[in-house]
Amino acid sequence: MSGTASGPRVGEWVVLYVVSVLAALVLSAILVQATGGQWRPVVNALLDGSIRNPGRIGETLGTAAPMLLVAIGTIISSKAGLINIGQEGQLFVGAAFATYFGFLIGGPGALNVVLILIFGAIGGALWAGVAAVLKYWRNVPEVLSTLLLVTVGGQLVAYGLSQSWLLLAPLADRGNRNQVSSQLAEGNRLPRLEISGNEIPFAVFLGIGLAIVVSLALSRTVWGFMLRMLGRNPRAAQRSGVAQTKYGATAIMLSGAFAGLAGAAMLAGGGFAFGNYQLVPGFSTNIGWTGLLVALVAREKALVAIPVAFVFAGLRTGSSFVGATGVEGRITDVIQGFLVLALLVPPAVMFLRDRKRARDAATERT
């Protein structure tokens, strides 16, 4: 019957992927040329900004970490057959929770950092939980509710940032700026590890560790088994004792928790692209969306998400260098979009082929 990964099939996969990725890159290059730019300098700038220049690898890793966390969470919910696409909002709400409770509890040291991360996760989980309630109680498709909650979440946090009883920093701390929170105290920030000129944030290790844990949990545990059953055949799951509401809501909230954790890690990790250990409007800077794309490309495999997150983070850290070439930095958003779209093609083609083979075999004279 259809082999799993025999010789010719691996070849097909490789060819399909190479062709798709090349097509995406060529299309991007054409776009650059067509708008009066030069593609070579853009590539160089991207490489300089993401890995070649000193310290940039650390920066790229630091950017990749929250993307990875978001992606891991997304993989959990999509394994359960749920389409949570509101991570951008869940991340922001998580960061807001982390900020609020971080200051509320106060106190120095490592314990508070851990609490900040936990409250970030709780915030994200609760925000995703709204979608879960709407889905299981009111039958609202989670695709839509999670999306709409992104905007609502963003505005609510922005509101919080304008109120001193919520998130707004005391006048003394913010000078004449509006809508900023106070800065996390020195002792309340996530540590970094310095390796050969690169500062690697703690969140990177957290992300990789959790990717491994989640990967194992999904493939090896009974819980992961239940979740996959729910995602692939909800009725078989219902008969077999997987309560849809319980497992589904858990999966959505877990994915929100990971997004919220990413937000908290950005807040407490600071530096680089994520500002100054304080919350501002637009703090999430599309990390939620990008993390979601990472998950889509990694196709439900938490370990694959690690390198994918690094590549997408590279596009982002590289983009700040692209401006110097005279090409608008947003070209990297476009490249990323083309890449994701292109990477959807090979699995779809292979799926159709596999199914066609299976179908032909199963249609056998009926």
Added chain:
Amino acid sequence: MGGLLEAIVDILSSESTYINGALFAAFLAFAASGELVAERAGTLNISVEAMLLTGAFTAAVGYHVTESFPLALLLGVVGGMIIAGVQAEMSHRLSADQFVVGLTLNILVLGLTGFLDNEIEPETKLAGRWDIPLLSDIPLVGQALFGQRWPFYLLYVLVPFTWWLLFRTRWGLEIRSVGENPQSADVSGIDVNKRRRQSIYYAGATSGLGGAFLIFGQIGLFEDSIVGGRGFIAIAAVIFGGWTLRGTIAGCIIFAGALSFRLSVQGLGYEVNSELLQSLPFLVTLIGMAIFAHRVRAPRALAQPFVRGLK
């Protein structure tokens, strides 16, 4: 309390509330009529957001280049249909997941239009205002419904046309059948995925037109992320309306009311926190769905891919 009541009366008796409401509703309705067709055929087409944005952008560029409104509108339609092409071919020929494709398109188009907008900086303006004699003099709502810029009136053609298409033509019958029971439609000799692709193209066309309307009928120029998630509200309107055209339009009007209310509150000088106000339309949409979504019956094969021989 008295102040609040007074404010609401004030807002409801202001003509601009209705004018803005009609503009918002029209924008949603352009997209929602196409989205309705796509959903009746079985696709929960979240790339409607990308279609609107692309339509707005290509229409703006179209005017920049041709300085002709009709041509620019046409280009808006083409822009929407290009996105539809990617969505349709990838999800209903290659069988890639429809949400994944739609989401990717939304993000891609946001970057692409932002990038190209900076490169091209298209110059546009509003289309001319047509006052329909007599009707536009109706108090309160006359200007809103009959005193708009002319692209607005395309909706008066589009909505009945969509109804006719969906419920009175053979194509519409086939569209409805592939959204309900693709296996049966297939056995009856209907190319299920072809009809689904066509329904997405239709959504692309109406959304592209909606995007163009946004530029020439409402705003006057293209801005980065000008659609701002309202495509998702259009989808919500379809669900809210129980997948009927009448309900969908009602959904558009209600959700547009929230958008317009927001503007009026600020326009009339009431002090309400702007962030809370901005999330109001989305909140209203969510609440509307929470109340109505479980009462309606979705097309049975909504969001389910069709591969022949595979149940």
Added chain:
Amino acid sequence: MSSPGSLGHSGQDHGGTGSVEPVPAVAFNNITKTFGAVTACDGVDLSVHRGRIHGVLGENGAGKSTLMKMLIGLVLPDSGSIAIDGTTQHIQSPLAAASLGIGMVHQHFSLVDALTVWENVALGEAGKLDPDAVRNRIGDIADQYGLMIDPDAQVGSLSAGLRQRVEIIKCLRRDPNIVIFDEPTSVLTPDESVQLFESLRHVVAAEGRAVVLVSHKLDEVLHATDDITIMRQGKVVDRLEAATADAPTLARGMVGREVSLRSERAALGVLDVSADPSDSAAKPSNPNDSAPVLRIQNATARGIGGVALLDDLSIELRAGEIVGVAGVEGNGQRELGDLLSSLLSLQSGTVSIDGVQVPDGKSGAMARAGIGVIPEDRHDSGIVLDMSLAENLVLVDQSAVARRGFIDGSALRDFAEKMIDEFAIQCSGPDAPMWSLSGGNQQRVVLARELSQQPKVLVAAQPTRGLDVGAIEYMGQRLEAAAEAGVAVLLISSELEEILDLAHRIVVMNSGRIVGEVDRADANLESLGLMMGGANA
């Protein structure tokens, strides 16, 4: 199926009138079609003539459906040709087939519930949509063939018999010269079947159409057709005239050897129902004294719009007995299966196992209480196509292969290998994705899993649908063995023969309620048929 006498007259009245025409309406010439390694049709020659009903007889998997799919453009032949009225045609799509005057009455999956009758009838045609013309045509056809129907009724609200009527009208509306009926009686009561074959006669008599009746039921082919072609393993093995044929010959042709086993005869529809007391007496009759294992009391469930799915239904099942649930499809059997799979919640009524009430609709509750289920549609709730064979074997209970919350991979593989051996599942190994298995093997996986749970109750819903004679026999033996081992077996089937063959006790369902109960020894086809049609016993 029905007793020979009830169907016989129509076949014989007209049997002699159709003289063989020089140009057949349909001629398959040396048709071959392979799917992968399997040859579905192997050099098939077959001619169908106008004015005659042509029976194509064969077991599941004999190639008859593939042949018909080629005729209506759903499958293309690898080699050979199809001639319609003497002209060779390449039929690429159902639409092309329709334009050649070929129509098919499908067994399943051709009607859209949410649409009205006339919309369904119009579906799949070309040209402008004219509702009134369609409605009028439906009226004409109804008058002509005695197929009365309300064109504006919603199809979802119709009974199985009426739905098939819509199918037939949908087919006839295009004025086909050639009409194919694919296993048409599986959704009908015996009485409705007789009616169907009468209208079939009308169809042939009017304007000299050609009719092909595809069936695996020997009895109905023998009595409703004029010419018979028997297929086996992709080949035509025999051609005969119905008037001169007899059941043993047909059975021998179909199976390739003498048919002796009861279950085989049941599978072929030649079980002589009225007279076989000795055989049924051989079964241990009702173990009546023991307390019931499964007890469903006054179960009532309503669907959308308040339609009764289950209506005050009560059943009791004792250890070691096989109770057959007979009835025309669509009368609540699926819902009964769903109830016992925790997939349906009741408005009122209870389910209990060994006297302990089991909460209805609570995920996993029925399975935990000891109810194994071989579901009617295994893809619906029986298997997960995207998981591996081994994982599918432990869907319901992972305790044997799990340790402290983790699945033990090697224990899982060992267990799977044991099951693959024991149930002779053909696959590439324990890790084979479920979708790569053939339907028959998928069914074996379900059977293996449910039996390995050592259930107290085993629900088998249409367990042999789509299987060939060998597999049907195997399933029957497994069910009997389970009953002998003390399992209470609930056999839900629309095939009366299957029930008569295996069950000790028979209950009949109609419109979601039990309308009658008989002991196997007292079972009589006529009264069963009446009950299935809704008459109270």
